[in-house]
Amino acid sequence: MTVRTRFAPSPTGFLHVGGARTALFSWAYARHFGGQFILRIEDTDLERSTPEAVQAIIDGMQWLGLQHDEGPFYQMQRMDRYREVVAKMLEDGSAYLCYSSPEEVEAMRERQRAASEKPRYDGTWRPEPGKTLPAIPEGRKPVVRFRNPTDGEVTWNDVVKGSITIANRELDDLVIARPDGTPTYNFCVAIDDWDMKITHVIRGDDHVNNTPRQINILRALGAELPQYGHLPMIHGTDGQKLSKRHGAVSVTDYPEQGYLPEAMLNYLARLGWSHGDDEIFSMEQFVQWFDLDHLTKSPAQFNFEKLDWLNNHYIKQADNARLAEFVRPRLEALGARFDGAPELPAVLGLMKDRINTLNELAAAAMLFYREPAPQADLLAQHLTDAIKPALAQFAERLAAVEWKKEAVSGVLKEVLAANQLKMPQLAMPLRLLITGQLQTPSIDAVLVLFDRDVVLARLKKYL
Structure with a gap:
């Protein structure tokens, strides 16, 4: 069996952190087994899907380096295929036409709520042996409903959560095509996974309730089922679901905020998966190690301090x-x-x-990369009459020394010794005159990065 995974975002917004982690795990699993990783854009929500959101998803994937092997496929370009399957299901009886209006369906649900029952479609238009269906309302276009099994259970071994069972009586006959013929989300997903021969569906646990519906559709079509794994949500440090109030949640925010893609990938990899105590690893190592057995069942916590620590490591490297x-x-x-x-x-x-x-x-x-502008109070504090002779002496010797850190460091030590000074007494005014600030790396390392003439000119200005 060739492993085939997919990442299937809806382009109704940016690529968020949870989606990026899902993409990473799906990508890594396919890479681990030498399989294929498919990118699919689920754009049937015409009111909310935008080209800008599609581009944001693709840009985020490219920034992370998660290259897909097939796609991107767009559901709106597969309408003919969906209609073909709907027609077949109507023909074989696994789907039926329903002429109940939205108002009538809502009235059904209100009656069920009043009776403390689970709200669901009551099967008014579901064909049954010996059942007489209502008269078709004039001019009303039907939806197409899937004929869900009424007894038994749907059970699957979730690779993250373990065995999950949902009774079929908890599932109603969901709409698979709207009155205008456009298919609905769960139907499209099931057909796509079938057609694209997806072997492993790794996604967020907000999709758990969709899984039994998709399984029943696939079974009705005689399709082979993929393995499903539902990842827990990502929370902020306050234990709440990650949102804008916790900081950046769009993947494209992170390069703007100064993060490297390798740091982000390393961090995402540890959100819900582990390999012993390993914290820092390359993507090559991650692909080699990645499996579904070490995915955690509890929500991961997004911590910016940890991300900063990793980013610091990768910047240094x-x-x-x-x-x-x-x-x-x-x-x-x-x-x-x-x-x-x-x-x-x-x-x-x-x-x-x-x-x-x-x-x-x-x-x-x-x-x-700017002209120094030392504050007057700092100049008064550090550029004293007592230190100026030593600075002048340093500038004079600096004019002839080899322009390397070691040589400049030697001159510093000579001037300090000749004037019986400690390093801060000379280094602080030097920092101030050359850079305009008191905090810098080692002053000899800073000086030799500048052109010698620049350093001498800045010293001369104040001496």
Whole structure:
């Protein structure tokens, strides 16, 4: 058997974190077994589906690097196939025409609620041996309903939740085609999974109630059933379902906020799955390790501090030239000036160790790409008459020294010793005059990234 999984979002909004995790697990399972991963866009909700949402889903998948092997398939382009199956089901009696109006169906449900019964379609138009159906209302177009079994149970071994059983009497005869002929969600999903030979359906547990309906449709068609696995929801740190109030929930928000795709993938992989105590791993390792036996049954908790920690790790590991591609547009947005400034990859290599996001990295790197503007009170505090001679001495020696960190560090130590100073007494005013701020990496490492003439000019300005 060739493993075939699918990710089937509805384009009624952005690709959210839960959907991205579902896509990742489905992708990884297919990759683990050398199978196929299919992308399907379930766009039958015409009122809410938009081209922008479709593009947001595709953009999010591309950013994460979850490449599909087939698709994207669009349900709206498969209408002829759905109508063909509906016609066959009407012909073989597994579906029937229902002329009950929406108002009549709602009245049925109100009567059932009043009698403390589960609201459901009462089968008015369901053909039965010896039953006389009502007269067809003039001019009323029917829906098509699936003839659900009235006895027995639907049982499946959910790869996440274990065995699940739902009695057929709990399921009514659901509508599979509307009066205008357009098919409904559960019907389309069942036919798509059948036609696309999906072997494993991995999705959120908000779909658990859909599964018995889809199973019954597939059985009525004589189709082979896929294995189903329903992932628990993702919660915020407050234990509530993840939403906008917890921060970014659209996958496309995360690159804007400065996260690397490999950090996001690593983080999503650990939301509901584990491999011992391993926290950091490559996608190659993840695919090699991934199975359905270690998916957790309890909701996962999304924690930005953990994501920041992982992002910091991947930023530190990243190639500086690649980081520069991400950071340069952010610096430009901050008004950075690149003429005569240090090479960006070298700057990022110096600044990235204690940074959690690319946005923070850009903000930190700005000290190399703007004119310093030291605050007057800080100048008064650190650029004292007592320290100016040592600074002048340092500037004089700096003019002739080899422009490397080790040589500059040697000059610093010589000037400190000659003037009986401690490092902060000289380093703080140097930071202030060269960068305009007191917090920087090691001052010798900062100085050699600048052009020597720039450093000397900035020192001369205040001496």
